[in-house]
Amino acid sequence: MNKVKISAVSYTNTFPFLYGIRNSSIVDQIDLSVDYPSACAQKVISGEVDLGIIPVGALLDLPAYYIITDYCIGTLGAVDSVFIFSEKPIGEIKSLRLDHQSRSSNALARVLLKYHWKQDVQIVTEGEADAYVLIGDRTFGKKDTVPYVYDLGYYWKEFTGLPFAFAVWVANKPLDPTFIADFNAALKIGVSNPRVVLPEIPANPKFDFDYYLTSSLDYQLTTAKRQAIDKFLSLVKTLD
Numbered sequence: 242m243n244k245v246k247i248s249a250v251s252y253t254n255t256f257p258f259l260y261g262i263r264n265s266s267i268v269d270q271i272d273l274s275v276d277y278p279s280a281c282a283q284k285v286i287s288g289e290v291d292l293g294i295i296p297v298g299a300l301l302d303l304p305a306y307y308i309i310t311d312y313c314i315g316t317l318g319a320v321d322s323v324f325i326f327s328e329k330p331i332g333e334i335k336s337l338r339l340d341h342q343s344r345s346s347n348a349l350a351r352v353l354l355k356y357h358w359k360q361d362v363q364i365v366t367e368g369e370a371d372a373y374v375l376i377g378d379r380t381f382g383k384k385d386t387v388p389y390v391y392d393l394g395y396y397w398k399e400f401t402g403l404p405f406a407f408a409v410w411v412a413n414k415p416l417d418p419t420f421i422a423d424f425n426a427a428l429k430i431g432v433s434n435p436r437v438v439l440p441e442i443p444a445n446p447k448f449d450f451d452y453y454l455t456s457s458l459d460y461q462l463t464t465a466k467r468q469a470i471d472k473f474l475s476l477v478k479t480l481d
């Protein structure tokens with residue numbers, strides 16, 4: 242049987258999924274690569290892989306997509322690894338630099354600026370700006386070092402009352418239902434007890450990985466998170 246080609250996010254938030262995959266027999270049926278989120282999305286969009294955990298902000302670039310598991314990289318509020326960092330209060334920023342590793346948080350920042358903070362801001366992808374989006378492991382320990390810090394999970398909740406799903410497991414083609422069931426079961430092993438990955442994470446005195454994996458992140462792709470994805474994508478479509 243051909244192996245299913247998979248791209249997974251390389252950040253700590255995905256370690257519980259990888260633990261589940263590596264500790265179940267599904268590992269023999271797949272070719273796994275790890276990439277930053279925008280690269281995961283690109284691999285699924287181009288067809289280089291069959292399946293990936295990809296930013297919801299990239300779903301609109303897929304002609305057809307299949308969200309195949311009960312899990313996501315999500316949050317019920319503050320996520321503690323997706324921020325706008327700024328030298329000024331949000332009401333004073335005139336420009337925002339995006340994070341090239343992100344698709345969801347870049348779009349989420351733009352949605353919140355337009356509809357929640359009602360700010361007209363120049364968006365740049367490189368160079369100087371008043372504020373910038375940063376996601377993933379590069380944010381760990383950084384929030385006490387920057388004057389103004391906006392956790393985008395927290396502000397999405399404030400804006401909509403909803404949780405958020407930053408990334409979901411998406412196939413670009415129909416996959417075998419038995420494989421899907423086995424893959425889902427493998428993921429469940431890790432997310433049922435995310436603390437199992439703590440020993441493989443280098444200590445950082447400025448960041449509580451236990452709290453991050455068990456409380457800031459929420460891996461269940463619930464109905465409310467699916468509503469959040471729908472609402473988010475309808476807002477993203479209105480951005481120019």
Ligand SMILES: C=C(O[C@@H]1C=C(C(=O)O)C=C[C@H]1O)C(=O)O
Pocket residue numbers: 250252254278279295296297298314320322323342343344345346347376377378407408
């Ligand atoms: C919580 C996070 O969620 C993520 C943010 C993503 C994005 O902005 O495109 C995509 C995947 C996730 O890694 C994070 O990276 O810190």
